[in-house]
Amino acid sequence: MKSAVLLNIVLLAVWPGLAQTGAADWLNVRDCGASGSKFETTAATTAGSNQITVANAGNFKVGQGIMVSKCNIRYTRLNMWGTGERYYNTKKPGSSVEMRGYDGSAGSWVVYVLDIAPGQRAFRWTDDLGRNWHPAVAITHDWQALSGGVEVRLNERDWESGYVISFGARDQLVTTIEKIAGNVLTLKDAANRSVQDAVVRHNDGVALQAAIDRALKEKRNVYVPAGHYRMARGVSVKNAAAITIEGASAVDTVLDISDGEGSCFSLSDGTEVTLRNFRMTGFMGFDEADRADELSTKGATAVWGLWLKTCYAVGIDGTERVLVENCHASRMSSECFVSGGPSRGTVKPGRHHSQAITYLRCSATDCARNAFNDVNCGTENTSVLHCRIVNVGGNTWEGASRFVKFIGNYVRNAGPVGIGNLGPANRDKTYPDLGAGQHIVADNVFEGKVSYGGRAGGNAVCTSRGATQVIVRNNLFINFNSSGVTASGEAISREYPAANTTITGNIFDMTCVGQKPLRRTAINVSANDTIIADNQIYVRGQCDPLASGIRLREPALNLIVHDNLIRNCGFGVVTERGRAQIGEVVDARTFLRADRGPMNLPLERSSPWQYRGWGIAWLVENKPAATSVIESFDPETLQFKLREPHEMKAGDRFDVIAPSLNWNIHDNTITGCQQPVMLTSHGSDTSFFRNNLIERGGATNATQAIVVTGRFKLDGNHIAGFDGKSTDAPHKP
């Protein structure tokens, strides 16, 4: 292919007439006006004038796009959120917010966030995405100064209800060169500020867009020679019918959106787009992961830094068949590679939904937010293959989508592979019938630790909130100072718990090397229908008290845990109580579970009968004080009804006791652990712990092989190396 590509480019460059023959199937963006040049110079601008005087007219050409800093004060993206449910709380600012006065002194793009706590008519504010908050000042309804000369005026509104306001202050002029006369460039648009030291740079976004549009029209491919292509905006690829956009070099063909906004490539609709051999670079690196994270605002929830200042590498909205190969993204503030759009249930006739996206040998490094993301359930058959994700401040992968393969990747110092996250906004009416979040996560290597939002620790792989049919197999965790794989059954009432997870054949080396050791668990399960088999979990050398092997939380139903090898962990196998709290009391027998705190009383709409006879142990000072029995669960109202009345109030905490959990923990080997086995949850009639081998190994201070306080049936376990009197008869209920 390469030869053909190059050949045709040569022909095209010299003999454009050939395009008619079909031989010149490649369009070279340089021939469409793209500069690919890093050249920059300084200029003097005058407010109101579209002429600028540059120090050096360099390689600018008439018709090219440019970006001129400091000379075009403007305010972008005025957004407002109120109190109310997360992701459903946007508000229209209308005329209630005004701003003025930016002097450019704080940089080319400053985002201001004002946070008005409920019940107050005062705001605190930040100009660095929440790293530093300036103390609250009362709302005066007059101009009030922030930084960089910016003043805001908050007009009459119910500010005491609680709000968050954000807007960007920018000084950049994005326009086109219309004339060059000596050192004077005449632009299509005028500056609105006079400065002497504006920086003038190329903006190739316009030319790239023109090339792509033309290529789409003429059914040709696009070739991007080596060069540094600055972009004020990304380019869109709409309704393609098999287009390849290929860089000359994944090292030297650079799409640079660091002065811009949006997605280097936005694909929408159409069939088949291939992107190959690009480097894409944005403006927010790993060291700013905290700024791209959710801001800790009081006036509204779910305000994310990444929304306020965005750049992506590739966005896909309803394109079928996409191959992104050998593309390397860094310093993106939002997802590097993201897909969304309609699903098979919502796609309009004649349009597509995203299907069969393959990311092959790509990388995301030094990024503030997610590497890969399928935002909702609509995308199908995404494959992330043999990619590299290093120093990424958000998720390595986040997928509410269907039939995903995340295989053969290398991950270090990045956030979780998050599976599910099927909140109400991420799923549609096809979800109950088709499920979503089906994943195969296999053959990956995770090294070091998890890092998310600037914080170390967390789960490397997490299936939660509606994911079903997830296989996590044959992954390697190396020197892992964070938790490994979690299957979570917790979900708020508008979501679904995850289920049907298989975790097999993984090797977790939980040795902490050269870092501050974190509390961590290799496999952590609270979701129904989980098989955990043939995993190795160990710490090299000495037992690490902060490392746990396997934690199982009630009331997960149907767990099979077998033939795992756990070595040198502080805790080997631990079972934990399921807890939840009352959200709302309907009557003396009826309550709704709270959507906060521990939520280990899942709301299984499809099998409401299962709750009949479940026990509740009411907690007083964290100790079970009284018990009740659940009579029924109504899948419509989500109300639980007790057999007998019980005095309840919102916030009351309780343990959840399922009479039959179907846990079969057998044939595991636990050696060298300080607390090898802790069966300290409630247990059930069908909670089995059998034929396991528990050996002291190197854990010289371990005193008891098995601690049992719950209802577990122990049988055929082999205990070796422990003091007879504490282990001969492990405590049985």
Next chain:
Amino acid sequence: MQRFSCCRWLLVTLIATVAAGGEPGPKSASLPNRQAEGDTNAWLNVRDLGASGSKFETRGSTTDGSKQITVANASDFKVGQGVMVSRCNIRYVNPTLWGPGEPYIGASKDTGMGIRGYDGAAGSWIVFLLEMDSAEPTFRWSEDLARNWKGTKVPVTYDWQPLGGGVEVRFSRRDWKPGHMISFSARDQLVSTIEKIEGNVLTLRDGANRTAGDAVVRHCDSMALQAAFDRAIREKKNVFIPIGRYRLATGLFVRNAGAIAIEGQSSEDTILDISDGQGACLALDRGTEVTVRNLRLVGHTGLAEQPGAFRTSSGFSFWACTLKSCSGASINGTERVLFENVHASRMASECFISGGPYRRGAEEPKQYTKSATYLRCSVTDCAANAFNNCDFAENTSVLYCRINGAGWHAYEGSGRFIRFIGNYVRNAGPVTIGDIPHTLPRLDHYHDLGIGQAVVRDNVFEGIGRCGGVTAIYGTTQVVIANNLFINYNGNAIHASSATVHNNYPSRNITISGNIIDLTYAGEKPSSRIGINVSASDTLVHDNQIYVRGACDAKVTGLQFRDGALNVNAHDNLIRNCGRGITTQRLSGTITETADSRTFRQTGLPLEWRTSHLYRNWNLVWLKSNKPVGESVMDGYDPAALQFKLKEPRDMKVGDGFEVFPPSANWNIHDNTITGCQQPVTLTGYGSDSSFFRDNLVERGGATNATQAIVITGRFQLNGNHIAGFDEKNNPGIKP
């Protein structure tokens, strides 16, 4: 080629241009650098070699006996191009005599049949199939690929006899037997080359044989593309196919390529269209390496027009698609093959198929298919198989492909070292591993090297339309079926079968692990379906999840095992909300032939490998009206003669039925969880002294009408099982 031969000069010009442009920064020089590394003449553009790539068509009038046709619009045609002209060239092609036995053995072109009279009224391409349906002789016939039979029991007169569309046939006199078949195609298409164009008159190389005023004249790019391929191979170049629709009357051969790349400009708009033709769009024939990229291949028969299959009057299966075939690609012995981003639809026959020489133990052919990879290809709306190894090709990999609509198998193959990984499959027949071509005898090399070794992994099977699942059957060994997802599946998910037909062998050595099989189905026509069905020996079934969401579905069985499978280890499966959780079946046979009072042949029992147990000391229970009427013990089985021998004589006759079970089956079914099932465990096979069912957890779950956790009638050793939620008195003999 003129254009390409001047490239070196152009290259120099370009470098000069760039330099003169004073480009300050980036390495635009890398372009010529890379250019210089390769041979600038490495690619042939098929348009430069006469291919039209045009879907232009026009009307024409033809005159019987004349090479000249008058067209409505000649603007798109050029001298030297191929054309297809409909309605003007009545001909009968592919006459074939089949049977009367196995039709796929010894078919002959010598039909002796006279054919005449096609009037073109029934279309451009009609296939007639005639089959002797009695010894009279009489015949039945079809003109729609055996979807329907027109006449039946039509007496053979040995004179002209009318069929449809004006066609008449005359049988020759020969010893006609039931099962004899004659097939032929009646066509009206003229495939020729334009020799001259004058105004609206095209002069062709060949004359029409029918006068028609409404002929459709289309381009035929077969010849030009073939010439380009041949030349590229000769000159060691690659082939570039620009955007366009390339109509083919016959497929294209890629013969003896050294290493050739055939690349379309666009997998959406570079189309090889064989909808008016026959053959494989790309027929790879020997050679060392062929790479095919970015093409769409379109044929003439979609899923809805799937040809019929039927049993001949002598009892053999026949698939009529053979008679009007088109394929995406075929491979005959090419060593290395890569198909990447190639998308086929509407193929009548196997979409991607290999059939060629192969290794027979130590005997290795000079050249055979050693590595064929299909990467990110798709098969949609096709009448037959999506992928097929109809040979013992080695290392075929189907990776990250998409199958949406295949009338037969998603994959079928007796290839060796197969990888079917990461694919998405819906509305397709099974991924069938094994399926030794049934026309082959019991070859020694099956023993030496095995066949059908496969890894089937990481695939998603969604239950829309046909739900074929994955089947290991007919001779395969060493199959791993792991980590596949089945979603809303309305069919059998995984089957490890010992069945044998004709002369092949039972499958064995199969590992089925880590699959998540969701058998929920709420649509129309729910099937009786099984999550994992095992009758093959040496099978591991572990760590699978098999379930129905919501309420238990009575039509679903979780795990099923059949007597006769030896060495079955089934553990740690999670089975939920199935009508039946774990069941066992008996293995039965019927006598087809008796040699003496101890010796018989039969149908039903697998025709075992010569290295197997050979049924020595197996127990045999004779049945009458499904009731046991006697017992025998098997002395053994002769895998060459396919004969079974009893220790003691017995009065046997053809048609006698029996069941068998081994003295020691080595079943270890342990640590499974079965919950929410109506009939959780049914151990009603014969079992054996070494059939263990232990440490399983059987819980009532949501199955409120379940009365008994475990039903046992066979010899199974139960130990350490835990039964919960069932009334104890209904579970006699179970020690909880």
